[in-house]
Amino acid sequence: MKAAFLDFATVGSNELDVSPLASRTDEFEVYDNTAPDEVLSRIRDCEFVYINKVRITRDIIEGAKDLRFIGLTATGTDNVDLAMAKEHGIAVCNIRAYCTNSVVEHVFAVLLNLAHSIGRYRASVRRGDWQDAVDFCMLGYPIRELSAMTLGIVGYGELGSGVARMARAFGMDVVVSRRPGQAAAANDGRTDFEEMLASCDVVSLHCPLTDETRGLIGKRELELMRPRSILINTARGGLVDSAALVDALSRGTIAAAAIDALSHEPPVNGDPLLDYDGDNLIVTPHIAWATVEARQSAINEVADNVAAFLNVEERNRVV
Numbered sequence: 001m002k003a004a005f006l007d008f009a010t011v012g013s014n015e016l017d018v019s020p021l022a023s024r025t026d027e028f029e030v031y032d033n034t035a036p037d038e039v040l041s042r043i044r045d046c047e048f049v050y051i052n053k054v055r056i057t058r059d060i061i062e063g064a065k066d067l068r069f070i071g072l073t074a075t076g077t078d079n080v081d082l083a084m085a086k087e088h089g090i091a092v093c094n095i096r097a098y099c100t101n102s103v104v105e106h107v108f109a110v111l112l113n114l115a116h117s118i119g120r121y122r123a124s125v126r127r128g129d130w131q132d133a134v135d136f137c138m139l140g141y142p143i144r145e146l147s148a149m150t151l152g153i154v155g156y157g158e159l160g161s162g163v164a165r166m167a168r169a170f171g172m173d174v175v176v177s178r179r180p181g182q183a184a185a186a187n188d189g190r191t192d193f194e195e196m197l198a199s200c201d202v203v204s205l206h207c208p209l210t211d212e213t214r215g216l217i218g219k220r221e222l223e224l225m226r227p228r229s230i231l232i233n234t235a236r237g238g239l240v241d242s243a244a245l246v247d248a249l250s251r252g253t254i255a256a257a258a259i260d261a262l263s264h265e266p267p268v269n270g271d272p273l274l275d276y277d278g279d280n281l282i283v284t285p286h287i288a289w290a291t292v293e294a295r296q297s298a299i300n301e302v303a304d305n306v307a308a309f310l311n312v313e314e315r316n317r318v319v
Contacts, residue, residue, distance in 0.1 A: 001025040001026050002025060002026065002027040002028075002029075002045060002047060002048070003028050003046055003047065003048035003049065003050065004028075004031065004042055004043050005018075005021070005029070005049075005050040005051075006034040006043070006049065006051050007033055007034055007051060007053060007054045010052040011073050011298055011299070012030075012295070013292070013295075015292045015295075015296075016292070016295055016296055016299055017296065017299070020299060020300050020303035020304075023303075024048075024306040024307060025048055025306075034054055039054060039055075039056070039060050040059070040060050040063045043060070043064050044064055045066055046064065046066060046067060047066050047067060048068065048069045048306065049064075049070055049071070050302055051071070051073070051079070052072070052074055054079065055080075056080045057081050058081045058084045061081060061084045061085060062084075062088075067090055068089075068090060068091065068309075069093070069309055070085060070090060070091070070092045070093070071093055071305055071306060072092070072302075073095060073298045073301075073302055074094060074095065074298075075096055076094070077092065077094055082319050086319045090319070091317060092318045093309070093315065093316045093318060094318055095298055096158065098294055098297040098301050099288075099291070099298070100159060101162075101291070101294070102288065103206075103234055104162045104163050105291070106234060106260065106287070106288035107204055107234060108163075108170070110282050111202060111230065111232060111258070113282065114230050114255075114256040114280070114282065115143070115144045115146060115149070116143050116144070117141035119279060119282070120141040123279065124138065124141075142255075144228075146167075147170060147172060148201075149173075150173040150174070150200045150201050150202070151163075151164070151167045151172045151202045151204060152174075152177055152191075152202065152203045153175070153176050153177060154177045154179070154193070154196075154204070154206065154207050155206035155207030156176045159234075160176070163204055163206065164176070175191050175199065175200055176190045176191065177190060177193050177196040178190045178192055179193065179207065179212065180193045180212070180213075180216065194224055197224040198225070200225075200226075200229065201226065201228060201229055202229065202231075203217075203225065203229065204233075204234070205217070205234070205239050205240070206235050207235060207239070208236065209235070209236035209239060213238075213239055214238050215238070215240075215241055217231065217239060217240045217241065217244075218240075218241040219241065219244040219248075222244055222245065222254055223248075223253060225253070227255065228254075230254070230255055230256045230258070231245070231254060231257040232257070233257075233258070233259050233260060233261060234260045234261065234288040235261060237261040237263040237264070238263045242262070242263070242273045245257055246272045246273060246275075249276065249278055249281055250276070255280060256282075257280070257282070258281075258283075259273055259281070259282070260283075260284045260287065261286050262283075265285075265286055266285075301316075
């Protein structure tokens with residue numbers, strides 16, 4: 001049995017142990033990156049292929065006659081033609097709950113940074129402001145306790161519920177939002193989306209990108225939020241209108257934002273958020289999920305999916 005990992009650079013480093021995956025098949029090829037026109041030639045005689053963001057299209061599936069299993073090192077499956085895989089009897093498995101701690105910690109790392117104005121004070125000290133100060137401390141930027149804040153969560157799955165647990169440990173009140181247009185259900189314990197925006201100090205996004213959620217946070221939604229609000233997006237870039245967010249940050253419509261995903265990645269054609277130089281914005285390059293522990297967990301999960309498939313067991317099967 002032969003297997004190939006087509007874009008290991010998106011998850012890998014020398015820190016990771018790939019032996020759990022390599023041991024599942026007789027041959028195991030690892031490629032850091034694979035261009036679209038290289039995919040078929042690299043998997044033509046493979047039974048197993050492992051990918052993160054590489055696209056497995058209809059033409060590739062038709063050309064890879066030996067392919068039996070597609071293993072995703074991610075939860076999302078939009079880069080695989082699932083209907084074609086099903087038609088050809090190819091198993092497709094994703095992974096779940098592998099990066100919860102990483103995302104939760106990232107959310108609170110950026111939230112604490114912004115709430116305590118860590119970046120602003122650090123820059124101030126580097127400018128020499130403290131050395132010239134009259135008093136022993138400097139109080140030029142706001143410092144707020146999380147326990148005095150209410151956190152609103154959009155998307156209450158594995159990641160959203162993990163963030164909620166940590167928020168409660170900090171003493172925060174937690175509000176779980178319904179999706180826009182979602183009808184209220186009796187005793188569901190959730191709050192209408194617009195009401196959540198207006199009532200929360202922090203809004204954290206953890207929902208998938210769909211036709212219904214694209215542009216979820218735009219000019220109107222930002223204007224509903226409180227002037228002291230903080231927006232955090234560790235989900236998908238398309239949930240937030242970048243231009244509208246830049247405008248809101250520059251005008252003080254909301255206090256701050258932390259963005260870990262953009263609509264196009266890498267942002268080779270730029271993005272309004274990359275041009276904004278205000279100190280009330282943190283932009284990180286899609287790393288909320290990426291602690292070394294989470295990435296090792298991803299490798300281990302794919303290996304467990306392969307083992308289950310070989311034992312004719314159902315585990316994380318999408319198709």
